[in-house]
Amino acid sequence: MISVSLISLLAYFLCVPLTAIMILWLYDDEKRYSKKAVPTQKTMCECDICLFHFTADKEEVFVRCPQCGNLMERKGAKH
Numbered sequence: 001m002i003s004v005s006l007i008s009l010l011a012y013f014l015c016v017p018l019t020a021i022m023i024l025w026l027y028d029d030e031k032r033y034s035k036k037a038v039p040t041q042k043t044m045c046e047c048d049i050c051l052f053h054f055t056a057d058k059e060e061v062f063v064r065c066p067q068c069g070n071l072m073e074r075k076g077a078k079h
């Protein structure tokens with residue numbers, strides 16, 4: 001008879017699926033994160049008046065706050 005103890009057999013049957021699940025999990029996580037990092041033309045802006053945060057196009061020099069309607073110059077805008 002082959003001398004394989006019950007413990008090592010159990011350990012084998014537990015470790016193989018667990019490793020497979022972990023590899024799939026890590027692969028899925030990486031896929032999700034790479035999907036998140038999408039290059040965008042948008043940038044974050046903060047309103048001077050109501051401190052509301054919103055996104056605006058990088059090309060725009062003047063942006064209007066969607067919360068209070070204040071027209072302001074976008075910070076970091078190229079002149």
Ligand SMILES: [Zn+2]
Nearest residue numbers: 047050065068
């Ligand atoms: Zn505002």
